[in-house]
Amino acid sequence: MNLLEVHNHLNKIWGEIFRMNEELKEKLLPMGFKVEPVEEVFNAYIYLEGEWREMIYPHPAFEIKPQGEVGATIQSFYFVFGIPKEKITKEFTFEFLKMFPRSYIYGSENFLEDIYNHDNPKSPDEVYRLIKESQEEILQFEVEEKEASEIEEKLFDFIRLAKEYNVLEI
Template sequence: MKEKFDVRAVHEFLNGLWESIFTLNEELKEELPKFGFKVEDVEEVFGAYIFLDGEWRQMLYPHPAFEVKPQIEVGATPESYYFVVAVPKEKVSEGFLEAFLEAFPKSFIYGSEDFLNDVYNCMRDSPLPEEIVKRVQESHEKVFQFEANFESVEQLKEGLFKVIELGKRFEIFNL
């Protein structure tokens, strides 16, 4: 039996989510090329996961996202606005990790292949940066995903500029 819910509220929520990502995408297409980044169009992403009730759960429905090349995905799910930065294993330093976690308290770090086994999850644990670096070094993964979540599209945009600054400072990006 179907659960009763407010269809209008769901409709308005989803339209707002998509509209905010389309707007952000257009703004970033104007702003980011001068920093060496290329902003792709918004797409429907299928097969993603969100962290709910203490576990990663697959979304069988699409959500809006786009790439900021190189190495960044930006989007929104019903849980949060987010970005994910792909960082090669050899570039994951303790300094970058400390700066990332300080700047983005609601974050996750996981491998690009076995993404359901995170090396850091702000909802589960709080290891020291050196312990996270050790987990990264001991992993078979070649690339790690650094994800940060935000309550609003404005916070996401601010966070994106922060991570670009951090990435440049720690030479994370292949520009």
């Protein structure tokens, strides 16, 4: 393990999250969102080498109210929004999967069982069927990218899509 590489990578992800937090406060307020300060998130999970693994160590993230979070793990930058199941349509699901191939869909209660995982993709029809059959009331739609600039761009694409299908509480 190269400690300098680990140090530099952690500085990169924390620095980018602090930068994005400041920029998004300004950009998202007129759209009806409130951006909370960066926090240390503990006891999250990361998908590595084909399985979800607990992260006992903290990673940086901030809430986008209502319903969202932006953060970074050692693997990627991400955003995730919790959407009530009754608001999720087939059309929204299909568009989400088409627009965001590096994504996950999972429940808020049983979050270690993926409905959709980009490492093991399912057809949009299968994903929508699993959403409708799920006992979950809230489903998490998560998108990840390697770079902060990419996730920021995708966040605005997601917000446009979410507004079009009226899945957010704004």
